[in-house]
Amino acid sequence: MGAYYYDLNTYFRAMFGERVHKLTVDAGFDCPNRDGRIASGGCIYCNPQGSGTGLHARGLSIREQLERSKAPVTRRFKARKFIAYFQSFSNTYAPLPILRKAYDEALAVPDIVGLSIGTRPDCIDEDVLALLSDYARKRLVWIEYGLQSAHDRTLTAIRRGHDVRCFIEAVERTRNRGIAICAHVILGLPGESRGDMLDTARLVADLGLEGIKLHLLYVIRGTPLAESYHKGAYRCLEQAEYADLVCDVIERLPPDMVIQRITGDPHPRELVAPAWALEKKPTIEMIHARFEARRTRQGSRYRPPDARPG
16 A cells, blocks of 8 residues: 555555556547537536547557557556556447447457446446446456536536436446446535535445545636636636645545545646646645645545444
C-alpha cells in the first residue's frame, strides 16, 4: 500500500507481481447522452472527444493504438504487462457483436492482461455483463461507472441523463460476476458543498466497490461549463481546496478500496481553468502533505454502515 492510500500501482503489483500499465483505447463508441437517445448535448463538462485520444477518428485500429502506446511505456518504465482501458465515451454502448470484436481485438495483443471498461450505468444489460463475466474467468476485468455525485439535483444540473438509483442498480446487477467495479466521482461540481461531496464518498463506501477515481471539475473549451465560467456563474476549486477535499473523501473510504486516480489530466490546449489543473505532480504532493499534516490515511474516518450510531 502507498503511504496514505491503496493506489493502483500497489494493487497491480500485488496481483501480478510486477508493474502494470493501463493503455488508453479509443474504440469509436458514442454516448446516449450525446447521440439523441437521452439527450444531444452531453454533460456540461464533456469535451467533443469524450476524454479520448481521437485516434479512432484518425484510422488507428485498437491493436495499433495499443502497440503504439506500449512502446514508450515499456522503454520508460520497463513494464511488461498492460490493461486495455476503453476510455472514450460509453464503451458498452454498442451491439454485442461489436463490443465482443473490440474487446477480443484488445485481448489478442501480446502482454494485455485485462480490460478496463469506462461506461455509464444506463449502458449495461444482462448480455453485456455476461460477456464481461466470461472474460473475467481468465483475465482481469474492471468496469468503471460514472457516478459523479450522490445527489440527483446535481446530476440534473450537469445534464448527466441518469439518476443515483440508476448507478446503484447497475452496481447491484454487476456484483458477484468476477468483475471489479470502479466509480468515477467529480469534486467541485456546481452548487455542491463539502457536505454534498462527503455524501458521495459515503455512498461509494457503503456500496462496497472495489475502486474509485476522483476527478477535479476543470473547464474545457466549447462546453456549456465554459459558458457558465465566462459569465461568472461557476467558480473553480482552488488547488488547496481540492487537496483538502481529496483527503476528506479518501479518509472516509474503506482501506481496501483501490484509489485508481486522485486528479485528472486535462489537455493544455483544451483547458480554460483552473490553470493549476495542469500541475499534476505538485497537486499530488500537496495531497500527500495534507495527509501527513493530518496524520491520517485512507479509512481513518471510515465507519461501516452497521457500526454507525442510530
